[in-house]
Amino acid sequence: MTTHQKFKISVPATSANIGPGFDVLGMAFSLYLTLDCERLGPGAGLQMSYEGEGAEDVPLVAEKNLITKTALYVLSTYGIASLPPLKIHVNNPIPLGRGLGSSGSAVVAGVMLANSAGELKMSKDRMFDYCLMVERHPDNVAPALFGGFVASFLRELEPEELEPSSIPRSEPTRNGASQPPTPLTDIGHYMQLGWAKEVKAIAIIPNFEVATEDARAALPDNYSRADVIYNLQRVAVLTHALSRSPVNADLVYKAMSDKIHQPYRKSLIPGMQDMLETITPKTCPGLVGICLSGAGPTILALATENFDKIANAVQDCFARQPNLSIESEYKVLDVVHDGAQVQYSN
Numbered sequence: 001m002t003t004h005q006k007f008k009i010s011v012p013a014t015s016a017n018i019g020p021g022f023d024v025l026g027m028a029f030s031l032y033l034t035l036d037c038e039r040l041g042p043g044a045g046l047q048m049s050y051e052g053e054g055a056e057d058v059p060l061v062a063e064k065n066l067i068t069k070t071a072l073y074v075l076s077t078y079g080i081a082s083l084p085p086l087k088i089h090v091n092n093p094i095p096l097g098r099g100l101g102s103s104g105s106a107v108v109a110g111v112m113l114a115n116s117a118g119e120l121k122m123s124k125d126r127m128f129d130y131c132l133m134v135e136r137h138p139d140n141v142a143p144a145l146f147g148g149f150v151a152s153f154l155r156e157l158e159p160e161e162l163e164p165s166s167i168p169r170s171e172p173t174r175n176g177a178s179q180p181p182t183p184l185t186d187i188g189h190y191m192q193l194g195w196a197k198e199v200k201a202i203a204i205i206p207n208f209e210v211a212t213e214d215a216r217a218a219l220p221d222n223y224s225r226a227d228v229i230y231n232l233q234r235v236a237v238l239t240h241a242l243s244r245s246p247v248n249a250d251l252v253y254k255a256m257s258d259k260i261h262q263p264y265r266k267s268l269i270p271g272m273q274d275m276l277e278t279i280t281p282k283t284c285p286g287l288v289g290i291c292l293s294g295a296g297p298t299i300l301a302l303a304t305e306n307f308d309k310i311a312n313a314v315q316d317c318f319a320r321q322p323n324l325s326i327e328s329e330y331k332v333l334d335v336v337h338d339g340a341q342v343q344y345s346n
Contacts, residue, residue, distance in 0.1 A: 004039075004344035004345060004346055005038060005039050005345070005346050006036075006037065006038045006039070006344070006345045006346065007037050007116050007342055007343065007344045007345070008034060008035065008036050008037065008342065008343045008345075009034065009035040009037065009109055009112045009113060009116065009340070009341070009342050010032045010033070010034050010340065010341050010342075010343075011032060011033045011034075011105045011106075011108045011109045011112070011144050011145075011339075011340040012028040012029055012030065012031065012032055012033075012105065012143070012144055012147065012336050012339065012340070013028070013029045013031040013032070013033070013093075013094040013100045013101050013102070013105060013144075013333075014026050014027060014028050014029065014100065014101030014104060014105065014140050014143045014144050014294075015027055015029065015099065015100060015101065015201070015203070015293040015294055015298075015300050016099075016101065016137065016139035016140045016143075016293075016294045017139065017261060017291075017292065017293075017294055017295070018238075018256070018291060018300070019234065019235075019238055019255065019256030019257065019258055019289060019291045020230075020231040020232075020234040020235045020238065020255070020256065020257065020258045020259075020260065021139070021151070021235050021238070021239075022231070022258065022260045022261045023137065023139055024139060024151055024152065024153065024235065025139060025149070025150070025151055025235070025238075025239070026101075026138075026139035026140055026142060026143040026149075026150050026152070027143050027148065027149045027150065027195075027201065027335050028143040028144060028146075028147045028148060028150075028335065028336050028337075028339055029100075029201055029203070029333040029334070029335065029336065030333045030334040030335075030336050031093055031094060031100070031203075031331065031333055032093070033090070033091070033092050033093075033094055033102075033105045033106065033109055034090070034091045034092075035067070035088055035089070035090055035109055035113060036088070036089040036091075037086055037087070037088050037089075037113070037116070037117070038086065038087045039084065039085065039086060039117075040085035040086060040087055041085060042085065043085065044085035045085055046062050046068070046083055046085070046086055046088070047086070047087040047088070048060045048062070048065065048068065048087075048088045048089075048090070049088070049089045049090070050089075050090040050091075050092070051089075051090070051091050051092070052090070052091050052092035052093050052094075053092050053093060053094060053095050053096050053102070054092065054096045054102075055092075058090075058092075062082075062083060066103065066106045066107065066110065067090065067106050067107075067109050067110040067113060068083065068088075068110065068113070069110065070106070070107050070109075070110025070111060070113075070114070070130075070134050071083060071110045071111070071113040071114040071117065072114075073110075073114075073130075073133075073134070074110070074111055074114035074115070074118075074120075074130050075114050075117075075118050077181070077182045077183075078118060078120060080118055083113075083114075083117055084117055084118070086117060088113075095205055095298070096209070097209035097210070097211070097212075098205050098206075098209060098210075098293075098294075098296075098297060098298045099210070099292065099293040099294030099295050099296045099297065099298040100203060100205070100293060100294065100298055101140040101143075101144060101294065103135060103140075104131075104135050104137070104140030104141045104144050105140075105144050107131050107134045107135045107141060108127075108131055108141055108144045108145050108340050109340070110134075111127045111130045111131050111134075112127065112340055112342055114130075115127060115342075116342050116344075124145060124146065124339075124340075125186075126185070127145060128141070128142070128145055128146075128187070128188055128190075129183040129184065129185055129186070129187045129188070130183055131145060132154065132183070132187045132188045133183045133187070136154065138152035138153065138154055138188040138190060139152055140294070142188065142190040143339070144339065144340060145339050145340050146190060146192060146339040147192070147336055147337045147338045147339030147340075148192045148193070148195060148335065148336070148337040148339070149192065149193045149194070149195045149242065149335060150190050150191065150192055150193065151190065151191050151193055151239065152188055152189065152190035152191070153188065153189055154187060154188050155186065155187060155188065155189065157184075157187070192337075193239050193242070193243060194240075194242070194243025194244075195242060195243060195335050195337075196242060196243060196244060196245040196246075196247045197245065198245060198246070198247065198304045199242065199247055199288055199302050199303070199304055199335070200302070200303060200304070200307060200332055200333065200334060200335075201300060201301070201302055201332075201333045201334070201335060202300070202301040202302075202303060202307055202310055202311050202314075202330055202331070202332050202333070203293060203298050203299075203300060203330060203331045203333060204298065204299045204300075204301065204311055204314040204315060204318075204328055204329075204330045205297075205298045205328055205329050205330065205331070206269075206297050206298070206318050206326050206327070206328040207326065207327045207328060208297060208326065209297070210265075210268050210269065210295055210296045210297045212295050214268060215265055215268060215295035215296060216295070218264045218265050218267070218268060219260075219261060219264050219265075220264065223259075223260065227259040227260065228260075230257075230259045231258060231259060231260050234254075234255045234256070234257060234258070237251070237255040238252065238255035238256060238289075241255055242288075242302075247288055247304060249281040249286075249287065249288045249289075249304070250281055252288045252289045252302070253280060253281050253287070253288065253289050253290070255289075256289035256290065256291050256302075258291065261292070262276070262291065262292050265292065265295070265296060268296060268297070269292065269296045269297045269299075270318070270321040270324055270326060271317040271318050271320070271321050271326070272292065272296070272297075272299070274317050275290060275299060275313075275314055275317045276290060276291075278317075279301070279310070279313050279314060279317070283313070284303075284306065284309060284310045284313055285305070285306055286303045286304050286305035286306035286307070286309075286310060287301060287302070287303050287306075287310050288302040288303055288304060289301070289302045290302070290314075299314050301314060307332045308332075311330035311332070314328075314330070315328045315330065
């Protein structure tokens with residue numbers, strides 16, 4: 001078997017919690033985390049470089065960087081103690097901590113890195129199991145790995161199957177530490193849904209972060225039956241409406257309404273409630289729907305035209321918040337259907 005000297009891993013950014021699909025719906029975008037990898041000679045070790053979002057803060061030590069740390073975890077379950085000698089250049093255009101799946105994309109990249117560098121020959125479904133041992137929210141890692149507009153869920157696991165020893169550790173095989181357990185199979189399940197090709201995604205990204213812990217803490221422990229039914233009804237309609245062409249903008253907009261997470265997180269994202277109420281298909285022709293991206297603070301707008309005008313309307317809402325200086329940028333993105341990929345060369 002020929003070992004390829006060079007390989008490139010590409011993993012798309014994602015958005016999760018789409019409208020009423022909290023912890024269920026996610027999609028993959030045409031914005032890619034990439035790893036350019038080259039095998040080195042014996043004894044060369046790991047040479048890692050990084051550019052893009054977070055370049056000043058992201059650690060480049062194998063046991064601390066999320067990508068290589070994940071790869072080490074995967075390799076350790078195969079009895080492989082370290083990454084082979086590699087030169088890895090990471091290019092990350094995905095904003096960190098903004099609700100565009102940066103950590104999920106890094107985890108997927110790490111699993112794919114282990115698979116390619118260690119020549120493990122895992123299927124994507126098996127790689128999904130490993131991803132879910134690190135990142136427990138399939139609505140981010142499923143679209144990053146498989147691509148497209150995706151519904152997903154975790155199967156119920158016993159407490160002993162979620163022990164901390166199952167999570168990637170800094171030094172998985174040193175000092176006599178026990179080998180992390182190999183993940184079970186079929187930890188998560190997913191379905192790629194239909195998508196109307198004329199719909200693009202606009203990610204409006206403000207210049208502040210929302211910690212996932214804060215976003216989770218804002219949610220109640222219990223919901224009313226009425227609110228749960230409200231979301232279930234809209235998820236059922238939304239997943240079908242977004243697959244129909246031409247798109248019924250009014251129907252999709254109404255079906256993207258939510259009572260499970262957005263009302264509780266609006267205090268964390270200044271102007272969000274104003275955006276959800278005033279930016280509509282009537283005020284912004286071409287708009288299909290609008291929601292929080294992931295845990296925020298990025299706002300996701302779906303549209304068929306007038307992308308700049310719609311983005312500017314959201315930016316104006318951010319900018320006019322009193323006593324705040326919220327700047328923002330936006331990206332018009334395609335929903336991509338291939339998911340994470342690896343290309344080999346000699």
